[in-house]
Amino acid sequence: xxxxxxxxxxxxxxxxxxxxxxxxxxxxxxxxxxxxxxxxxxxxxxxxxxxxxxxxxxxxxxxxxxxxxxxxxxxxxxxxxxxxxxxxxxxxxxxxxxxxxxxxxxxxxxxxxxxxxxxxxxxxxxxxxxxxxxxxxxxxxxxxxxxxxxxxxxxxxxxxxxxxxxxxxxxxxxxxxxxxxxxxxxxxxxxxxxxxxxxxxxxxxxxxxxxxxxxxxxxxxxxxxxxxxxxxxxxxxxxxxxxxxxxxxxxxxxxxxxxxxxxxxxxxxxxxxxxxxxxxxxxxxxxxxxxxxxxxxxxxxxxxxxxxxxxxxxxxxxxxxxxxxxxxxxxxxxxxxxxxxxxxxxxxxxxxxxxxxxxxxxxxxxxxxxxxxxxxxxxxxxxxxxxxxxxxxxxxxxxxxxxxxxxxxxxxxxxxxxxxxxxxxxxxxxxxxxxxxxxxxxxxxxxxxxxxxxxxxxxxxxxxxxxxxxxxxxxxxxxxxxxxxxxxxxxxxxxxxxxxxxxxxxxxxxxxxxxxxxxxxxxxxxxxxxxxxxxxxxxxxxxxxxxxxxxxxxxxxxx
Ligand code: F6P
Numbered sequence: 226x227x228x229x230x231x232x233x234x235x236x237x238x239x240x241x242x243x244x245x246x247x248x249x250x251x252x253x254x255x256x257x258x259x260x261x262x263x264x265x266x267x268x269x270x271x272x273x274x275x276x277x278x279x280x281x282x283x284x285x286x287x288x289x290x291x292x293x294x295x296x297x298x299x300x301x302x303x304x305x306x307x308x309x310x311x312x313x314x315x316x317x318x319x320x321x322x323x324x325x326x327x328x329x330x331x332x333x334x335x336x337x338x339x340x341x342x343x344x345x346x347x348x349x350x351x352x353x354x355x356x357x358x359x360x361x362x363x364x365x366x367x368x369x370x371x372x373x374x375x376x377x378x379x380x381x382x383x384x385x386x387x388x389x390x391x392x393x394x395x396x397x398x399x400x401x402x403x404x405x406x407x408x409x410x411x412x413x414x415x416x417x418x419x420x421x422x423x424x425x426x427x428x429x430x431x432x433x434x435x436x437x438x439x440x441x442x443x444x445x446x447x448x449x450x451x452x453x454x455x456x457x458x459x460x461x462x463x464x465x466x467x468x469x470x471x472x473x474x475x476x477x478x479x480x481x482x483x484x485x486x487x488x489x490x491x492x493x494x495x496x497x498x499x500x501x502x503x504x505x506x507x508x509x510x511x512x513x514x515x516x517x518x519x520x521x522x523x524x525x526x527x528x529x530x531x532x533x534x535x536x537x538x539x540x541x542x543x544x545x546x547x548x549x550x551x552x553x554x555x556x557x558x559x560x561x562x563x564x565x566x567x568x569x570x571x572x573x574x575x576x577x578x579x580x581x582x583x584x585x586x587x588x589x590x591x592x593x594x595x596x597x598x599x600x601x602x603x604x605x606x607x608x609x610x611x612x613x614x615x616x617x618x619x620x621x622x623x624x625x626x627x628x629x630x631x632x633x634x635x636x637x638x639x640x641x642x643x644x645x646x647x648x649x650x651x652x653x654x655x656x657x658x659x660x661x662x663x664x665x666x667x668x669x670x671x672x673x674x675x676x677x678x679x680x681x682x683x684x685x686x687x688x689x690x691x692x693x694x695x696x697x698x699x700x701x702x703x704x705x706x707x708x709x710x711x712x713x714x715x716x717x718x719x720x721x722x723x724x725x726x727x728x729x730x731x732x733x734x735x736x737x738x739x740x741x742x743x744x745x746x747x748x749x750x751x752x753x754x755x756x757x758x759x760x761x762x763x764x765x766x767x768x769x770x771x772x773x774x775x776x777x778x779x780x781x782x783x784x
Contacts, residue, residue, distance in 0.1 A: 229600040229735025230297045232560075233607045237293035244289060245565040250281040250700045252674045270551040271537040271718040276705040279674040280558055280638070281566065290557035291548045293733060299553060302732045303542060309337030313506075313739035314601050320739045321502075322509035322724070323539045326532040326717070337504075345502070349514055350532075353499055354525035356479075360429065361401040361521060368476040369462045373429045377406045377419065378518040379449060380433030381441045382589060384481075385409040387511025387720075388433070388518050390586040391531065394579045394716050397648040398523045405522040408449070411441040416448050425456035425477070432480040433515050435507050437487035440748065446478075446491065453477055481514045506739045508589045509724060512717070527713045534717025542725050552722050555704065556729025559638070562702070563612050568636045573616035576643035576666040579711055583642075584616035587723055593741045594727045600735035610734045620665050631673060631697055638702045641670050642719065646710035666705075673701035 232238055255262060256278075266278040266287075282290075294300070306312050309319045324335055324342045334343040359365040363372035378388050389407040392399075399405075406423070408416050420428075430449050434442040454463065454470055463469035471492065479497040480488040483505075488498045499514035511519075512532050520528040538552070547553050562568035573584050596611040617625065619641070630637050643666045647659035676699025682692050706722075708715045731738030757764035757776050765776055 227298070227301075228602055229604075231607045231735070232293060232297050232564075232733050235293060235296040237289045237296050240289040241286065241293065241561065241565055244283075244286050248281075248286075248566075252279060252281070252700050253676075255283070256675075268549060268551045268554070270541055270722060271534065272709055272715050273551075273718055273722070274705075274707040275551050275555075276707070277554060277558065279670055280702045280704060281700060282558065282561065286561065287548075287554070287557075290554075290561055293560070294547050294553055294557060294729065297733045297735075299729055299732050300547065303728070306728070307539075307543065309335065309342070309504075312601075313504075313737055315737055315740045315742065316503075318739070319504040320506065320509075321504040322506065322512065323535075325501075325505065325512045326535040326539065326721075328536065340502075349499055349501065350529075353514055353517055353520050354528075356497075356499070357517070357520035357525045357528075361403065361524065365429075366476070367426045367428070368457065368473050369426045371424075371426045373403060373521075374427040375404050375406055375423055376429045376431055376518050376521050377408060377423070377449065378431045378433055379408045379442055379445045380431075380481075380515070381409040381439060382593075383507025383510050384433040384435060384439075384442065384515055386508070386582070386586045386589050388516060390580075390582040391511060391516070391519050391716060391720075392522060393582050394577075394711060395519075395523050395527060395531075395713055396579065398527045398713065400524060401522070403522050405518045407518075408445050409441065411444055413448070416445050416452070420449070420452050425453050426460070426462060428453070428477060429521075430478045431517050432478065432488075432491070432493065433482075433517070434480075435483050435501070435505070435510065435515075437480070437482040437484040437491070440751070443491075450474060450478065450492075479517070481517050507741075508593055509739075511720070523713070530713035531717040534712075534714035534719075535721040536717075537714070538718050538721035538725065552725030553729050555640075555722070556726040556733070558702075558704070559612065559726065559730055560733055562636065562638045563610075564608050566636055568612060568638055570613040570615060570635075570637055572622075572630060572637050572639040573614060574619050574622055574639055574641050574669075575616070576619040576641065576662060577711055578618050579648060580642065581618050584614065586720075587614045587616075590723055591727050593744070594738035595731050595734065595736055596743065597734075597736045601737040602735075604735075606734055606736065608734065610730075610736060619669065620662065623665065623669065627669065630701060636701070638704075639673070640704045640706060641666055642706045642708075644708045644711050644715070648711065670703045670705055672697060673699070673703050675699045676701075 263278045267276045306320050307323055309321060311317050311319055313320050319337050321342060325346055327343060329347045334341055360373050366372060385407055392405045406419050408419050432446045453473055457463045457473055463473050474492050475494050478493050480493045481499045482488050483501055483503055485495055485498050485500055489495050499517055501513040505513050512535055516528055542550060542552055573587055575583050591614045592611060598606055600606055630639060643663055651658045676697035679692050679696045682695045687695055727738055757768060765773060
């Protein structure tokens with residue numbers, strides 16, 4: 226893999242630094258003086274209408290940002306990724322989540338490291354669809370012959386956040402009388418609460434883990450198996466003998482993993498396991514077999530439509546010049562805000578209740594990918610990386626944290642996401658409630674961009690100190706992403722958009738966005754501390770003073 230290019234050594238960086246030093250953003254004036262701004266800065270991405278015009282950029286700054294992408298080799302690295310180069314250098318792996326959504330008939334087929342990626346992907350996808358249909362139709366039944374009504378996905382991180390986010394977003398498509406439930410946390414509350422109302426005879430567990438070694442997932446899977454055995458025994462459906470327990474697992478447990486040998490060790494029949502490959506990162510895996518819960522609850526057709534949406538954006542990225550390449554432009558804007566204008570965080574504000582887990586999903590995608598201090602050659606990064614992503618759906622956020630975005634001292638670029646057509650078209654006394662909802666989206670982006678001057682406040686009759694309190698500076702940057710409706714395809718487009726934004730930023734910063742060594746140390750230490758929790762004196766003595774005191778507190782308080 227080629228050496229990362231230090232972005233700060235590029236001509237574009239010098240141009241951007243100079244632009245920043247003389248920068249005096251004035252969205253009011255820019256809009257008033259430049260009637261073409263909105264048209265020039267609005268782009269179509271698949272079905273999405275993406276309006277960048279309320280960002281703090283001029284055409285000159287945008288041109289320098291595009292030059293930065295050119296000088297740091299964004300297009301070349303994208304081509305390397307698509308072609309199967311091992312751009313995940315620290316794990317010596319290709320990065321091919323984009324191959325998960327390639328159509329079946331692309332000629333020539335993608336062959337990487339001797340593997341025909343296309344045929345392997347579609348073989349699993351077909352099995353996934355067949356299995357999902359069997360569960361949906363009732364052909365697949367529980368051990369007592371009942372149809373499945375609940376699928377419980379047990380997974381964490383990328384084996385949870387994508388499926389749960391997509392399920393919540395596309396629940397209106399769940400048409401087979403099957404609900405999906407998601408258990409992730411090793412806090413026993415999660416499993417206990419989520420299984421409380423379930424009927425073991427109609428519950429199918431999916432153990433989703435890329436590695437099949439993750440402590441949380443394997444612990445929860447064992448707890449779920451115990452729950453199943455105990456509950457089935459309670460109703461007399463099985464005995465305590467090995468044969469009936471094995472039979473119960475065969476009817477109520479399936480798995481998704483890259484480690485099919487470990488799946489078998491757990492006791493799940495390999496014929497009920499769905500594989501994927503080490504070239505799919507956990508946080509990029511919702512479109513792999515990790516989406517099994519979605520294929521069951523929403524249906525294989527909806528799942529394939531989701532994948533088609535992803536592919537639409539992949540094709541846009543692959544074929545569109547950088548200056549019109551929407552994910553690249555959005556990634557570049559994030560670099561501008563982070564490295565030149567001092568932003569540390571980025572709000573993502575969906576005006577869609579169905580996207581209430583979108584920010585949580587994006588947190589793993591963006592922060593596990595780009596929260597790094599070293600580049601892909603091991604050298605230190607040369608500039609700040611990885612902004613903090615956060616958000617809640619509008620209008621709830623408006624009544625919580627928007628105050629700080631409007632009038633606080635920090636610069637917080639925000640992406641607003643909205644859809645023209647609602648999933649639930651309700652009326653309030655003849656008034657379209659979705660329209661009212663969207664009026665809020667439009668009002669917020671307008672208020673943030675253009676603010677309210679002291680003169681405007683005074684003209685309304687406000688006097689004294691209240692004038693300052695009621696003044697809005699404006700010039701608070703937003704991007705508006707507007708779609709026709711939250712369909713599976715549109716959601717796929719949206720997710721792929723953010724995957725490629727993340728990729729663009731990682732490339733400019735010289736980061737390998739596909740490893741996550743930063744989560745390892747905590748995992749190792751938890752395993753070392755666990756014996757101390759159980760009272761092992763040596764393990765306790767090996768801890769630092771603060772950890773020892775916390776352990777002693779715990780041991781005094783525990784039930
Ligand atoms: O949090 C670290 C991590 O490795 C994530 O990258 C991953 O999505 C998650 O754990 C779960 O891993 P697995 O799917 O192997 O259980």
